[in-house]
Amino acid sequence: MNLSSILIVDDETSFLRSMRRLLWQEGYSNVSIEANSSNVPSLLNKEEFDLILLDVSMPEIDGVTLLEIILASHPEIPVIMITANHSYKSAFDSVKLGAYEYLMKPPDTNRIVLTIQRALEQRILHKERDSLRSNKVANLKNRELFSNIITNSPAMEKVFNLVEIFAPTNETVLVTGETGAGKDLIAEKLHQLSPKKKGPFVVVNLASISKSLFESELYGHEKGAFTGATGEKAGYFEAANGGSIFLDEIGELPKELQSKLLRTIQYGEITRIGSSKPIPLDIRIIAATNRDLPEAVSIGEFRADLFYRLNRGYIPIPPLRERGNDIKILANHFLKIGCTTFNKNILGISPNTLVSLQEYNYPGNVRELENIILNAVAKTHDNELIVEIEFPKTKTVTPKPKSPQNDIMSLEQALQKHINFVLEQMNGNVTKASGILGISERTLQRRLKQMKE
Numbered sequence: 522m523n524l525s526s527i528l529i530v531d532d533e534t535s536f537l538r539s540m541r542r543l544l545w546q547e548g549y550s551n552v553s554i555e556a557n558s559s560n561v562p563s564l565l566n567k568e569e570f571d572l573i574l575l576d577v578s579m580p581e582i583d584g585v586t587l588l589e590i591i592l593a594s595h596p597e598i599p600v601i602m603i604t605a606n607h608s609y610k611s612a613f614d615s616v617k618l619g620a621y622e623y624l625m626k627p628p629d630t631n632r633i634v635l636t637i638q639r640a641l642e643q644r645i646l647h648k649e650r651d652s653l654r655s656n657k658v659a660n661l662k663n664r665e666l667f668s669n670i671i672t673n674s675p676a677m678e679k680v681f682n683l684v685e686i687f688a689p690t691n692e693t694v695l696v697t698g699e700t701g702a703g704k705d706l707i708a709e710k711l712h713q714l715s716p717k718k719k720g721p722f723v724v725v726n727l728a729s730i731s732k733s734l735f736e737s738e739l740y741g742h743e744k745g746a747f748t749g750a751t752g753e754k755a756g757y758f759e760a761a762n763g764g765s766i767f768l769d770e771i772g773e774l775p776k777e778l779q780s781k782l783l784r785t786i787q788y789g790e791i792t793r794i795g796s797s798k799p800i801p802l803d804i805r806i807i808a809a810t811n812r813d814l815p816e817a818v819s820i821g822e823f824r825a826d827l828f829y830r831l832n833r834g835y836i837p838i839p840p841l842r843e844r845g846n847d848i849k850i851l852a853n854h855f856l857k858i859g860c861t862t863f864n865k866n867i868l869g870i871s872p873n874t875l876v877s878l879q880e881y882n883y884p885g886n887v888r889e890l891e892n893i894i895l896n897a898v899a900k901t902h903d904n905e906l907i908v909e910i911e912f913p914k915t916k917t918v919t920p921k922p923k924s925p926q927n928d929i930m931s932l933e934q935a936l937q938k939h940i941n942f943v944l945e946q947m948n949g950n951v952t953k954a955s956g957i958l959g960i961s962e963r964t965l966q967r968r969l970k971q972m973k974e
Contacts, residue, residue, distance in 0.1 A: 525641050526551045526569060530558055530587070531576040531603065536626075540574065547634055558582040565595055571644045572637060577604040577611050577623075585615050589962050592619045592952050599640040603628065616829055618962065619952045635788065642691050643833065666713050670706055671854050674844040680707065680836060687834035688714035693786060695771075695831045696809040698838030701888030704809040705769065707836060712765040717805050720764025725757045728770035735778055737794055746795025758791050758802060765805040771831065772812035772823065779824045786830050806831075815949050835948055841886040848879050848890065855891045859898030867901060937972055940965070 527549055529540050537554040544552045553568070555561060559581040573591060577584035588600055599621040604611065616623055621640045624633055667681050687694050688711045696704045696711075705724070712722045730738050737747075741756030757766060768774075774782065785791055786806060790799040808831045817823035841848060852870055860867055870878075883889050940954075947953040951962055951969075960968075 524551055525549060525571040525644070526553070527572045527574070527637070528553045528555065528561075528564065528568075528570045529574045530555045530561055530579070530584075531574075532556055532558070532579045532581075533576075536576075543630065543633075544637070549637075558584070558587050561587055562590055562594075565591065570595075570598055572640050573598055573600045574637075575600050575602055575620075577602055577615070585611055585618070588615050588618060588620055593962065596952065597644070599643045601636060601640055613826075616826075617949070617951065619950070632787070639691070645690055666710055670703065671851055672844065672847050673850055674839070674847045676839040676844055677847070680838055683834075683836045684710050684714065687711065687836070689716065690834070691716070691805055692833040693806045693808065693831050694834035694836060695814075696807065696836045696838065697814075698809075698811060699840045699884070699886055700811050701883075701886035702811075702838045702840055703887055704811075704838060705767070707838060708765075708767040708769075708807045708809060711807055712767075712805070715765065715805055717764050717803075720804075721761055722765050722767065723757055723761035724767045724769065726769045727773045732775055735775060736781070739778075740781075740791050741793040743793050743795035746793070750795070753793070756791070756793070758785065758804065759800060761804045763803055765807055768806065768808045770810060771808040772810040772814060772817060776822070776824070779827050783824065783827045783830060786827075815945075832948065837948075841883045841890060842881075848883075849875055851887060851890055852878055852894055855894035856898065859895045862895070863899050865898055865901060867898060867903075940968060940972070 527544060529537055529552065531537050531540075531554075534556055537556060541552045541554050553564075553570075555564065558576075558579040561582070575584050575587060575591075579587075582590075584602060584604075588602070591598060591600055596619070600615075600619075602615045602620045602623040603626060604623055605626045613623065621643060622636050624636060667684075670677070672678075684707060694708075694711055696707050698704050708724075709722065712718060725739070727735075737750075737754070737756065739756050739758060741754050741759055742750050744750060744753050785802070789803070790801050792799050814823055814828050814832075818825045818828050841851075852875065856867065856870060859865065878890070878893075885892070944951070944954045951965055954965060
């Protein structure tokens with residue numbers, strides 16, 4: 522018997538009763554129903570709910586408006602929107618606002634049960650987050666797993682905190698960062714701290730797979746499924762069953778396969794090429810990219826619904842140039858490795874070189890710094906020599922001179938630029954952006970609409 526508290530809000534009494542009956546049959550004993558949406562705000566103040574199912578079209582307070590109220594007062598509660606065909610766009614827009622998912626009426630039984638199950642897992646995420654913040658002993662134990670990541674940066678401390686928040690759940694996580702920033706290390710930590718840590722951790726670099734082999738490599742195939750398929754083959758998803766799969770460079774996934782991956786995430790199953798038999802999965806999906814996925818979504822190169830699915834948990838990794846003293850710490854760390862590797866006895870790095878290293882912007886991040894130091898150590902022949910590092914210079918582009926008036930913008934232009942900047946930093950999350958800007962979500966939505974006109 523599942524004791525999670527669920528609230529269903531819909532103005533159709535017959536739908537409320539049928540949904541409550543369905544959830545009772547699935548083992549959810551604590552299900553409340555409400556036909557009058559205007560009663561929901563007071564209900565939230567009296568009772569604690571783990572999940573809310575919310576109709577989009579209601580006569581008192583419409584579903585989207587009520588969603589905004591719920592997110593403002595109880596952002597930790599996942600909300601599933603229920604919609605008829607005529608309100609499809611409103612439901613999709615509500616996902617952008619922060620709803621967990623939307624389902625069409627009448628909802629497919631298997632899909633709604635699976636969606637509720639996963640939404641409740643997200644609720645557990647928030648509870649685990651609160652527990653991690655209050656349990657210092659558990660926090661210290663977890664930090665031992667980060668000991669191989671050399672850092673003294675507050676920015677990386679925030680990354681570790683996010684890993685500890687998302688790892689205990691089964692939610693998909695999107696890790697972003699520039700090339701060489703360490704996305705693979707963070708993905709591995711997510712697995713090591715997860716309930717599936719005893720299962721396999723399968724790494725798939727999507728950028729290295731030929732486009733013609735994408736589907737076969739990920740989903741597997743049956744014998745004779747296509748020319749050259751001389752035997753059956755399990756794909757990466759099957760190999761990861763019971764553990765985690767790390768889809769690196771997710772931005773390289775072809776558009777035609779993005780819908781298939783979305784279905785895999787939604788229904789937790791795959792089908793091999795040449796087969797009609799679904800294979801159930803019990804895996805954690807971690808994705809990573811160095812691309813700007815919101816931009817890819819805006820130009821139609823990446824599906825918006827897949828992006829929102831992958832972005833349940835979001836961990837941005839700062840570039841090395843924003844990690845302060847880490848450049849010096851890492852440089853000395855790689856110097857020790859280089860001395861061991863090349864059997865050298867080099868005393869240290871000259872002060873001038875350290876200054877130069879800290880001024881360089883590292884487009885290749887930690888990986889590039891490692892290569893710079895190791896190459897310099899390999900070229901040094903003196904046993905006791907302060908290392909003088911020669912590193913590549915970035916190409917600088919001299920900006921075209923501007924007239925003074927071109928640098929001056931109106932107050933309205935400055936405000937619009939700042940709003941766009943905050944939204945970009947919050948990965949398009951209106952709820953978070955409005956909190957930082959100090960305005961309500963409705964005000965921000967109205968402002969965004971005016972900016973587009």
